[in-house]
Amino acid sequence: MSLSAWSLFCALSLITAFSPGPAVLLAVSNAATLGMRRALVSSAGNAAGVVLVSATAMLGLGALLKTSAWLFGALKLAGAVYLIYLGIRQWRNRTSVFDAASHAVGARAQPIARLFLQGLLVATTNPKSILFFTALLPQFMSSEVPVMRQFLVLTLTFAACTVISHLCYVGLVRGMGRWFASSARARLFNRLSGAMFVVLGVGLLRLRNNHAA
Template sequence: MPFDLWLVFIAVSLLPAISPGPGVMLAISNTLRFGRNATLASASGNAAGLVVIGYAVAFGFGAIMATSALAFTVLKVIGAAYLIYLGIKVWRDASSFQVANASTGPSKSPVKLFLEAFLVSITNPKAILVITALFPQFMSKGGISLMETSVLSFTYAALCFANHAVIAVAGNQMRRFLTSDRRIRWVRRVTGGLFVGFGSALATASR
């Protein structure tokens, strides 16, 4: 891939990479609940999921999703159910976003954080739609190129990882805001509500 075309791809991908979505909300939630290292672990899982989607789209997954009602429905139901589950869990967990808990280290293992973010990523409708629409515009018309697919997939994943890393670094500032039970309660409700909202939107989405 020509260097100038790669730079154009980065410029075009920046807005989708930093725009709010399930992955970003999960990064914010993990930062507030468990701290910086936990967010970096989940950011790695999110990036790995994006790479998988990138290769899948290049090798025909996008076309299958566009033509197969069953495949689309299965992915939609799995993703929606998991997002709603996360939302209800955050809403009901009174210990969520407690500053004291965040300072003692993550209560989840890095592997669990990675896998949780990976599942959210590969069922994220925003990521699937962006990659399906964006990648073909920067790929050669002569057929699938493993090199081009790798460059595009890892570049987009790296942009999203960087965005989550910024969120992780900003965790101290965000936790300073959570100095009262009232604020914690509202942040927990808003975060949980957004996850449920993303899940509900996915459940009602059409191709």
């Protein structure tokens, strides 16, 4: 892959990664309620999910997803249900974000493995992301270079862009800690982010597969 092609892929990856979506919202809500370190655990899970999604596309399952209506529907339903579940849980959270006691409670209630799995599930249960990789990766791959090498370069580049975007969003939330100190503002944030999760879940349910028979 030429440097110019890789630079273009980086630019597209950064634009996609910085676009607000379920993964970004999860990182922001975890940063506000659990702190920066724990938010990055879910971001690491999301990056791992990106690798799995990319591998899925490379194995040809992305093409199968395009043509199989029931597989597309099942994955879409799973992703939507999980996002709506996250939204309801966030809406019902009444703790004050950035409160020391709340940090301690939140840390015990959210084990590292569970946070990692959150990010992983958000990345892998969205059929739109699999279709995205199916359409994007072939545009930057060459028949003259080993497939595995290209897969690793492109996938790790996109995963790195994802982590960078989450770091920026998490840092922004961290810098607004004083604004969130009020319990009323904390509840407002929880309800807004919870509602956004639900909206994203409903939006995923409305996603149509124009290629499926």
